[in-house]
Amino acid sequence: MNTGTPHAPRTARAYAARTAAGALAALLVLSGCSSKAEGGTDGAGGRTAAGGVRTGDGVSGKTLTLGALTDMTGVYATLGKSVTQAQQLYVRQLNAEGGVCGYKVALAVRDHGYDPQRAVAAYTELEPEVLGFAQFIGSPFVAAVRQRIDGGDKGLVLPQGWAHSLLGSPYVRVVGSTYDVETINAIDFLVKEKGIGRGDRIGHVYFEGDYGESALEGSRHMARVSGLTVVEQKVKPTDNDMTAQVAALRKAGVKAIVVSAGPRQAASLVGVAAAGGFDVPVIGNNSAFAPQLLATQAAPALARNYYVASPSLPIGADTPQARKLVADYRKAYPKDTLDNGVVAGWTAASVFGEALRRACADKDLTREGVDRALLAMDAYDTGFGVRQDFGDPDAPSSKESVILRPDKAVTGGMKVVREPGASAVAEEYTPGA
Incomplete structure (x- = not known):
């Protein structure tokens, strides 16, 4: 894994630009630095276990522990529940297959409710006890602790967030296309399949903060390349009625909306x-x-x-892995x-499991070994149509997107x-360029 040094200038610029950085930085001061137990075994100080496998933080006795910082009660509660249950499955x-290197894997879950203070506090609590994080919902919250991750913690974090501002770290690794790349592909679909062309206006309704502003970078770039004009409408997660935004976009004469x-x-x-x-x-x-939206009054409009x-x-999807996951998930969570x-x-x-297996084969289950x-x-x-390349910390693991359409029969x-x-x-x- 590349060291953090070559990426430091870019990381600093991206961090400084984040909307939530000021408020969340204050929380870092309050929560303090991550406290390792005395005799901590991160990096070169790893222990050597039976069979010559080096271990460190997050590996104790016969258990290897991963963290999951999720949202089960906030704005992304539906997503958080599904993500967490899939990871528990x-x-x-x-573990039924024997675990990793003879260790059983445990998943330590904390619900931050999409609240910045709770997210930072949960990271501070779990970080000394886990090998890394298989889930961290909320790009702004990952950004808030990124200096700690890159500066000394060095535990692998796979965020459930795709903001391009998360790129450039050897330890925070985005799985799949970032929001800006995804938005470029989305507008490409509008151009090729929906008749949007040079000189047209498109609307973009976006959340303030890392998610929405990362996506906006993609629409602005695609507009420059394709001769489009973007009409921007910024909203907050608490804004649930889009009547005013629709009126503004209609008045502006947009031909499509992101x-x-x-x-x-x-x-x-x-x-x-x-x-x-x-x-x-x-x-x-x-x-x-x-998919719960398909049970609401908006369903016919969404389908159209x-x-x-x-x-x-x-x-x-019609793949063996997808069919197996559907069957296994339904058996485990029949009501969900x-x-x-x-x-x-x-x-x-x-992805995390495969990294653990490879680290085991290399006889190095320390944080740096997994990285x-x-x-x-x-x-x-993983069996869902897209190959992931984690070789470059400056790039998302993929630039591919799939275009989907709501259909309650599927x-x-x-x-x-x-x-x-x-x-x-x-x-x-190039994201962030």
């Missing part, structure tokens, strides 16, 4: 537009849909005019909805309308 199956917000905002936007006869295609980032860009095939959060959680856990193992994964396929509520692929503009684009 993965861990149970991994939405980089939550499922509630997307449903409101599409529903309000349809009710007013504003018949334009709307495409969202992967965080802007939940809404699309979603995703970093992988959906849970209902299948959605793409299940895919995201399973994919991240699978090095991930760096060597340059064509990893498992998971989403069907594929464009197979995995990266547009020519996305291929040439």
